[in-house]
Amino acid sequence: xxxxxxxxxxxxxxxxxxxxxxxxxxxxxxxxxxxxxxxxxxxxxxxxxxxxxxxxxxxxxxxxxxxxxxxxxxxxxxxxxxxxxxxxxxxxxxxxxxxxxxxxxxxxxxxxxxxxxxxxxxxxxxxxxxxxxxxxxxxxxxxxxxxxxxxxxxxxxxxxxxxxxxxxxxxxxxxxxxxxxxxxxxxxxxxxxxxxxxxxxxxxxxxxxxxxxxxxxxxxxxxxxxxxxxxxxxxxxxxxxxxxxxxxxxxxxxxxxxxxxxxxxxxxxxxxxxxxxxxxxxxxxxxxxxxxxxxxxxxxxxxxxxxxxxxxxxxxxxxxxxxxxxxxxxxxxxxxxxxxxxxxxxx
Amino acid sequence: xxxxxxxxxxxxxxxxxxxxxxxxxxxxxxxxxxxxxxxxxxxxxxxxxxxxxxxxxxxxxxxxxxxxxxxxxxxxxxxxxxxxxxxxxxxxxxxxxxxxxxxxxxxxxxxxxxxxxxxxxxxxxxxxxxxxxxxxxxxxxxxxxxxxxxxxxxxxxxxxxxxxxxxxxxxxxxxxxxxxxxxxxxxxxxxxxxxxxxxxxxxxxxxxxxxxxxxxxxxxxxxxxxxxxxxxxxxxxxxxxxxxxxxxxxxxxxxxxxxxxxxxxxxxxxxxxxxxxxxxxxxxxxxxxxxxxxxxxxxxxxxxxxxxxxxxxxxxxxxxxxxxxxxxxxxxxxxxxxxxxxxxxxxxxxxxxxxxxxxxxxxxxxx
Numbered sequence: 001x002x003x004x005x006x007x008x009x010x011x012x013x014x015x016x017x018x019x020x021x022x023x024x025x026x027x028x029x030x031x032x033x034x035x036x037x038x039x040x041x042x043x044x045x046x047x048x049x050x051x052x053x054x055x056x057x058x059x060x061x062x063x064x065x066x067x068x069x070x071x072x073x074x075x076x077x078x079x080x081x082x083x084x085x086x087x088x089x090x091x092x093x094x095x096x097x098x099x100x101x102x103x104x105x106x107x108x109x110x111x112x113x114x115x116x117x118x119x120x121x122x123x124x125x126x127x128x129x130x131x132x133x134x135x136x137x138x139x140x141x142x143x144x145x146x147x148x149x150x151x152x153x154x155x156x157x158x159x160x161x162x163x164x165x166x167x168x169x170x171x172x173x174x175x176x177x178x179x180x181x182x183x184x185x186x187x188x189x190x191x192x193x194x195x196x197x198x199x200x201x202x203x204x205x206x207x208x209x210x211x212x213x214x215x216x217x218x219x220x221x222x223x224x225x226x227x228x229x230x231x232x233x234x235x236x237x238x239x240x241x242x243x244x245x246x247x248x249x250x251x252x253x254x255x256x257x258x259x260x261x262x263x264x265x266x267x268x269x270x271x272x273x274x275x276x277x278x279x280x281x282x283x284x285x286x287x288x289x290x291x292x293x294x295x296x297x298x299x300x301x302x303x304x305x306x307x308x309x310x311x312x313x314x315x316x317x318x319x320x321x322x323x324x325x326x327x328x329x330x331x332x333x334x335x336x337x338x339x340x341x342x343x344x345x346x347x
Numbered sequence: 348x349x350x351x352x353x354x355x356x357x358x359x360x361x362x363x364x365x366x367x368x369x370x371x372x373x374x375x376x377x378x379x380x381x382x383x384x385x386x387x388x389x390x391x392x393x394x395x396x397x398x399x400x401x402x403x404x405x406x407x408x409x410x411x412x413x414x415x416x417x418x419x420x421x422x423x424x425x426x427x428x429x430x431x432x433x434x435x436x437x438x439x440x441x442x443x444x445x446x447x448x449x450x451x452x453x454x455x456x457x458x459x460x461x462x463x464x465x466x467x468x469x470x471x472x473x474x475x476x477x478x479x480x481x482x483x484x485x486x487x488x489x490x491x492x493x494x495x496x497x498x499x500x501x502x503x504x505x506x507x508x509x510x511x512x513x514x515x516x517x518x519x520x521x522x523x524x525x526x527x528x529x530x531x532x533x534x535x536x537x538x539x540x541x542x543x544x545x546x547x548x549x550x551x552x553x554x555x556x557x558x559x560x561x562x563x564x565x566x567x568x569x570x571x572x573x574x575x576x577x578x579x580x581x582x583x584x585x586x587x588x589x590x591x592x593x594x595x596x597x598x599x600x601x602x603x604x605x606x607x608x609x610x611x612x613x614x615x616x617x618x619x620x621x622x623x624x625x626x627x628x629x630x631x632x633x634x635x636x637x638x639x640x641x642x643x644x645x646x647x648x649x650x651x652x653x654x655x656x657x658x659x660x661x662x663x664x665x666x667x668x669x670x671x672x673x674x675x676x677x678x679x680x681x682x683x684x685x686x687x688x689x690x691x692x693x694x695x696x697x698x699x700x701x702x703x704x705x706x707x708x709x710x711x712x713x714x
Contacts, residue, residue, distance in 0.1 A: 253396035275427055
């Protein structure tokens with residue numbers, strides 16, 4: 001049976017209904033997600049605000065167009081933020097009339113809850129996935145690069161593998177941006193999922209030179225202090241704490257660091273977006289003379305950047321890599337449901 | 348000469364006095380901490396980044412009483428900011444780290460490389476060339492410093508060829524224009540006529556040389572030695588240190604104790620050596636510091652020294668790094684052992700949580 005666009009959109013809409021049902025139960029689900037994700041309880045509730053529960057007609061059309069067509073899709077969720085299953089299932093369900101999903105072993109709760117709430121016979125949980133036994137269709141794998149490479153190596157000929165790997169977000173504050181409000185919005189984008197998402201900003205380029213960059217760093221430090229009282233930082237692994245200690249010292253050397261027990265803001269006086277901090281609540285601030293220098297500043301990192309948030313995304317757009325998602329600051333973690341979050345080539 | 352250059356020159360002299368005393372077998376002319384504290388104060392005054400790092404730790408230099416209270420400069424800082432105590436135009440030589448796919452290359456500039464050279468030759472004489480009659484044929488399975496002018500390793504190997512090899516020797520390097528020159532190396536070894544030689548190489552180059560030889564021997568004269576440095580992780584083929592040592596010994600016809608490991612970094616001026624050529628009780632895998640340098644395992648988070656025998660990451664204090672960073676914080680895991688330290692590889696990355704790019708992935712070191 002050939003599914004038309006309307007059928008595909010309807011299947012996604014039913015998934016969004018399930019998402020709203022799951023969202024309504026978020027307090028009940030939160031303890032398991034706190035334990036598996038390491039986020040604080042408040043952090044989990046903040047993360048739920050990024051769970052897609054609606055989509056415009058235009059976004060649905062775009063999602064269906066981006067999803068393509070397959071007889072069946074096998075979704076493998078390996079390493080992702082806890083709300084990621086909704087979009088992964090929406091893309092898969094738009095593409096195929098049969099979908100199986102293997103939830104992340106570490107963080108299976110949302111995928112299980114969505115599948116249960118959807119009650120869609122075409123959407124089936126598979127707690128184990130034998131990639132080499134999949135005979136047709138597509139595999140959509142979300143995880144680390146080595147996981148994607150392993151799935152590709154095991155997939156049978158003719159089975160299409162779409163890999164969605166890790167990435168980073170960055171922020172750009174233009175010359176006209178209000179530093180205090182930009183800092184507050186950026187702090188929120190950082191705090192959602194404690195920087196563990198591929199859209200999470202890890203660095204901010206500040207147009208207007210070193211003094212403005214320093215002022216933004218100070219404002220961001222203050223914003224993190226305020227946010228900690230509302231949404232405490234979650235669990236940080238010892239190796240990440242060690243990486244953060246080393247990064248803080250490197251940034252203190254390179255330009256300056258403003259930090260507390262829960263966050264750090266480092267200023268790279270001479271540029272160098274490569275000084276990306278470990279996840280948690282750590283941000284590199286890089287001075288930028290003008291937006292036209294953004295691509296040069298990104299250098300080889302351009303291909304790793306999945307999202308750019310800015311006070312003026314339309315101004316930044318012409319200077320950004322073509323694949324990135326652009327949004328206003330404070331909205332980086334809530335992209336429209338118009339396809340995979342990561343627009344880089346995935347095959 | 349500006350006051351800072353006068354100060355720098357005086358500190359270089361004190362570092363070289365230590366090196367000279369070591370060469371003579373004399374006691375050190377001053378305590379390690381005395382020079383270390385003066386270097387820390389000098390660098391805090393002349394290197395803005397170090398001043399900021401000390402300030403971030405709340406350290407007031409006039410009150411510095413012990414060297415270990417002064418922070419070490421993270422090795423990554425060499426990629427981010429100038430780490431030198433002089434005007435950039437005065438740099439006589441700049442060594443650069445090899446870099447990664449995404450990372451910038453670190454730069455270590457020196458105004459006066461003579462302290463580096465003196466330290467390298469003194470350590471090399473004591474640990475690698477010890478007991479060998481001069482001159483010794485030096486064979487470098489690596490590029491010359493002319494071909495790789497920003498490689499500190501190429502600089503050191505050339506230095507050894509000049510210091511320990513025959514005067515004016517020309518047939519020294521066996522990586523030419525980026526390729527292994529195996530026939531030339533074979534001819535050179537055949538022409539040694541029984542005189543011991545020292546072959547200097549990276550582990551990576553030796554792995555490739557062994558592959559090209561495909562099991563064939565390339566026997567060095569009796570009494571020869573082979574220097575190994577660097578790992579093979581992240582390369583096309585990873586080989587364990589023990590297996591490589593065994594294969595190298597077999598291929599070159601030397602004992603495993605004559606395969607001597609060196610540990611160095613672009614960011615340093617001193618090197619550390621296995622002592623298997625000079626001490627009967629020395630274990631392979633244990634590296635020994637010269638008296639002007641020390642390796643302190645520290646806790647990765649607090650950066651405080653760990654208990655004796657525990658594993659930490661290496662804080663390397665190098666008094667020959669006069670104009671850059673007297674203490675460098677690495678991410679290499681080490682443990683004190685038998686008068687030296689064991690090198691245990693890079694600190695492990697954090698387990699993956701979520702889909703953000705990890706630092707290991709950024710550096711091309713994903714497990």
